[in-house]
Amino acid sequence: MADLDALPALARRSARQTLSRPQFLAPVLLLPTIFLVAYSGGAASLRHLPGFPAGYGMFDYQIGGDMLLSAVMAGVIGGIAQIVDIQVRFIDRLLLSPVPRGQLLLGRLAGIGLLGLLGGVVFSVIAFVFGARPARVTDLLILFLLQALTAVAWGSITTGVALRTGKPSTVQTLLPLSIVLVMFSSAFVPRRLLDDPLDTIARFNPLTYVSDALHEPWIGGVTTATTVKALVALAVLGLIGAGLCAGSLRHRVEG
C-alpha cells in the first residue's frame, strides 16, 4: 500500500461527516454572518476614527475578521467531530486499520481544511455580492490558502484536546473560548484602535497575525511581510496541535 493511499478517502469522510450535519455548519457559516451583519451595520461609524484604514468601509474590514472566525470555527468543529468519532467508537475502526496513525490524523485535518476553505469561498462570494473586491486575483488564492491552513492549525489543537480528554464537554468549551480569542485579536477592530489591555493581548495572540493577513486582500492588498507573519503564527499553532495530537493518540493506546 502506498503511504498516502488512504488519505483522500479519510479526508472525504472527514469533510462529509461535518458537511452532512447542519449543526456543524452553523458555527462556520451562520455565526460569522451574524457578526458581519452586526458589526457592519452597528459599528459602521468606526470607519471615521483616525487609525481606521482610509478609504474603506466597515464591511471591507469585517469580511476578513469573519473569515478568521469562520476558519477558527471550522477548527473547533473538527474537534467536535473527533469527539463524535470517539463516542460512536468509529475511532476504533480507524485505529484497527493498517493505516499509519499520522495519516489518520492528516485525513481528519484535511477534512477540516476543506471545511475552512468552504467558509472562505462562501464569505468571498458574500463580499463580492456586497461590493468588496480583493486587490488582486492572486490575493484571493492566498486568502483561501490561509483560510484552510487556519482551520487545520486550530483543528489540530481541538482534535488533540478531543483525543486526550474524550469528553464532549471539554471540546465544546473550546467554542466560546475560540470566539473570545478571535474577539481579542484584530479581527473586528484594527490594532491601531485598540487600547490596553486589549492591545497587549492582541499583540501576543497568534490569531491577530492571521487576522491581519486575512484583512489584507480586502484592505489594500496582500503584503509578503504580513503573510509570512501569519504563516509563522499558523506554524506555531500547528506544531502545538501536532504535538498534542501525537501525545494524545499515544495516551489513548497506552491508556
Next chain:
Amino acid sequence: MIRAEKLARAYGDTQAVAGVDLSVDGGEIFAFLGPNGAGKTTTVRMLVTLLRPTGGSASVAGFDVVKQADQVRRRIGVTLQELSLDPTMTAADLLRLHLALHGLTRDRAAAARGAELLDEFGLGTVVKKPVLAYSIGMRRRLDLALALVHRPQVLFLDEPTTGLDPASRQAIWQRVRQLRAEGAAVFLTTQYIEEADQLADRVSIIDSGEIVVEGSPERLKATAGNSRLELVTEGPLPATLGQSLESLALLRSTGDGTATVELDKDEADIAAIIRVFEQAGVTVRGMQVHRPSLEDVFLAHTGRQLEGTHQPAAMKAVTRG
C-alpha cells in the same frame, strides 16, 4: 496464529488482566467465556493493538502486537462489542472506506467480495441507507461483513451476538464455522454459554482477569460432575428410597415435593428410576434432566454463577399428570 504469555494490563492498582497465557491455531475457534468485567474485552483490545499491555507479550499471525502492530493490523479482522460504525454513513460508504484503509481501493476483487458479503448478510437492499436506519442485527452483520472483506487470517469477535435475535445469531454462527473451515483462527469472547458450547473448539473461562480453566467444551463439562435427574413428586418419600435406587443412581437430595438423583456417566435407565419411585408409592409428576454445562464448570471453578448467561440446550424438561 495467536500466542500470549503472561499478558497483563493494569490501570493503576487495578489489574484488569493478570497474566493470561493462551494459544490459538488456524482453523480453530477459541472462546473466551466470562462475566462482564472479567477482562475479556481488555484482552482483545491488547491483542488487536488498540491497547498496550503493561506486562507479558503477545503475537498475532507471527507478529508482536506492540513492536509490529502495523503488521498485525494488516492480518486481522475485528468486530468489537461496541459497534464502531458512524451512524450517518451508509454501508456502501463504509465498505469504500474500509477498502481504502486496507489499500484495496483499486482491487476490484475485494470490492466485489465486499458487495457479495453485504448481499450474503442480507444488507444488499439497504447499502445506500445510513446505518442509523439499521436494526442492531443489521449493524452487527454489517460490522462482521466489513471485518471479512480483506480476508483476515485471524478474526477477533468480541461478543458478536449480544442483543441479536436467534435467527441473526444462528446466521453469524454459521459464518464463523465457515471461516474456521477456511483455516482462519477465530478468537471469540462471549458471556453466552450456549455460544461457547456450540461454536468453540476450545474454551477458556476468565474471571477477575485470570484464566481459571481451559479445554474443549466436552472435556470441561466432563469435569463438572454427572447429569442430574430432577423430579417433581407427589406423596411422601420413604426413607428407604435411596437404598432402593442404589444399583441405578445416587439420591442426592429431597425436598418438599422434589427429589434430585445423580445419574452415572452413561445416564442409566431413567425409566427404571421412575419405576423405583412408583414402586415406593411416590407419583412422579414431572422430571428434568440437567446435564453439566459450562455454567457448572464456571460455578465449580469460581464459586459464582455466570451473569446474564443463556441456559444451555442440554436442558430438557418433561412434565406429566
